[in-house]
Amino acid sequence: MKVGIAGLGVVGAGVVRLLDEHADVLAARIGRPVKVVAVSARDKRKKRDMPKGGWRWYAKAEELAADPEVEVVVELIGGADGTARNLVEAALKAGKGVVTANKAMLAMHGAKLAALAEKNNAPLAFEAAVAGGIPIVKALREGLIGNRIDSITGILNGTCNYILTEMRTTGRDFGEVLAEAQALGYAEADPSFDVDGIDAAHKLAVLTSLAFNTAVDFRAVHVEGIRHVSALDISFAREFGYRIKLLAIARRTAKGIEQRVHPCMVPADTPIAHVDGVFNAVAAAGDYVGPVLFEGRGAGSNPTASAVVADLADLAAGRHAPAFGVPAVKLHPLKAAAMADHVGRFYIRLIVRDQPGVLADVSAVLRDHKISIESLVQRGRAEGDKQPVAVVLISHEAREADMARALKRIAMLRSVLQPPALIRIEQL
Incomplete structure (x- = not known):
């Protein structure tokens, strides 16, 4: 050929x-x-x-x-x-x-x-x-062809995974680790495509089409990057038993298919939490096969070349299927679930004045928006120290729209000194 x-x-x-x-x-x-x-x-x-x-x-x-x-x-x-x-x-x-x-x-x-x-x-x-040398396209299109796929969850950007891994293992903040990643060639001079989640969102849109037989719809992907994740958040995640990963998630729900890319806290004892450095991973859940996990190098000369040559080998041997698994006319329009309807647990970090009544005010706002608190940690300050303190809340399951409204109200409290930080929790 x-x-x-x-x-x-x-x-x-x-x-x-x-x-x-x-x-x-x-x-x-x-x-x-x-x-x-x-x-x-x-x-x-x-x-x-x-x-x-x-x-x-x-x-x-x-x-x-x-x-x-x-x-x-x-x-x-x-x-x-x-x-x-x-x-x-x-x-x-x-x-x-x-x-x-x-x-x-x-x-x-x-x-x-x-x-x-x-x-x-x-x-x-x-x-x-998608995912460099990991054969996830072939797995979805051929290996899992007999399954109804219910969800896809992936670490699809090695640059972000490297940065978050280094932040966790060294205690350094985002900016310092990003500069190191650029010096090592893991991040571009302009890193926005990677760290703002766009690269992972492109890949997720392709996987969603393969998994759910829908027309590719990048515009339906909710996208957030990792710039706002701090060393403090990494530390609190460890304290609560989580690790922070940038995840790309596509999932069937009663209201349609979710497509979202954003930082997540995942339990530290789950396999995907241990995918570190520049490695990628994709987990799929099928109704007959159950959960499966693919892990490997998601970029670079040799892994990506391996994937290209795998496609060339199929074409040379006369093996090829419709690009997205079914004929293009059968790719139905994506029924997207609105991000506002997402239901899950949330990590919320506040920087506040250490004074009486702060927690009562915050709790009242959450109560008014039907959000209950599962756990709370407040960092104290030394005697005589007038510096602000961190307050961290873990919520029970709540609706995204309710949480957004609550955080908007909390940000307006005089005792809250910075915009609240939010990271979603995924149990996987």
């Missing part, structure tokens, strides 16, 4: 290396060789960690789609629109298979691309778009 690759960054170079180093074993397993015949990248002279080949080089990625020898186009450029989308659409219209790692493009245009692929009898594969 003859392949054209657009984008020769760390992942593209990894794909070329893997296909070269494992050429014989891949040919034996697939039944025929897979060979790169054409490439496209911005700088032809740039040194890359990959073997040199006699490929045709295209200055414009879209030209790969017009190359009559190329059977499958691998898109590793990135970005929801622009060159990446133009290339993928051109390749599918030309009847060529497409393998992509582009979660942003799939999150924004997945249903349309799936329909275009089917119209032109051209396979569209994207194992590498």
Whole structure:
């Protein structure tokens, strides 16, 4: 099978290396060789960690789609629109298979691309778009095909997981650990895409479609990042028996499907609480299989290249299914459950003046909004110290909208000196 690759960054170079180093074993397993015949990248002279080949080089990625020898186009450029989308659409219209790692493009245009692929009898594969080397797309589309999936819960961003792990193990605050992550190459110079939850939300939108046979709907994802998580919150989480993780959650409810990305406190004795550093994990719950957990490296040259080559192997062997598990016409519109209707337990941290009546005032507001307190911790102060103190509350189950209204009222109390911090608790 003859392949054209657009984008020769760390992942593209990894794909070329893997296909070269494992050429014989891949040919034996697939039944025929897979060979790169054409490439496209911005700088032809740039040194890359990959073997040199006699490929045709295209200055414009879209030209790969017009190359009559190329059977499958691998898109590793990135970005929801622009060159990446133009290339993928051109390749599918030309009847060529497409393998992509582009979660942003799939999150924004997945249903349309799936329909275009089917119209032109051209396979569209994207194992590498979600959780790097973890084969979660194949698991949902094939391994768990006999199950009704009730929930997907994932750690889908290695940068955030690394930062939260370092905050927990070193006691440092977000800004200091972020700077270290940038120095080590785990975070970009502009980290917003990762730390504000957008990357994880793109991936969740794709997983939701696969799990629930819905059209991809990124706009329905509730997204929060980790900038507001403090070392103090990490410390309190430990005291209550939790660890803080940025989770991506899709779940069936009576009012529709929840899609949400935000920091969560998870019990410290659960498997997902022990997924640390840059690792990713995805837990799925099916009605027949029960809970299953997949864990591995969610990014990087080799793990992502492994996922790309897995898709290439399927296409070379003639194995391919509809992109999102069912024909595009059967992807029904997502019935989204409003975040305001979410019901769960909450961690609330307040910074207050240490004076009589503060707890009574806060409790009165929570009572008025039908929120009961499960546990409370107040940090005292030394004699003569006039510094503010932290008060932490763990609620019983409450409705998101009620909690939001209560916190708005609490923030207006004269004794409360900072906006309340809220982290949702997930029992998993």
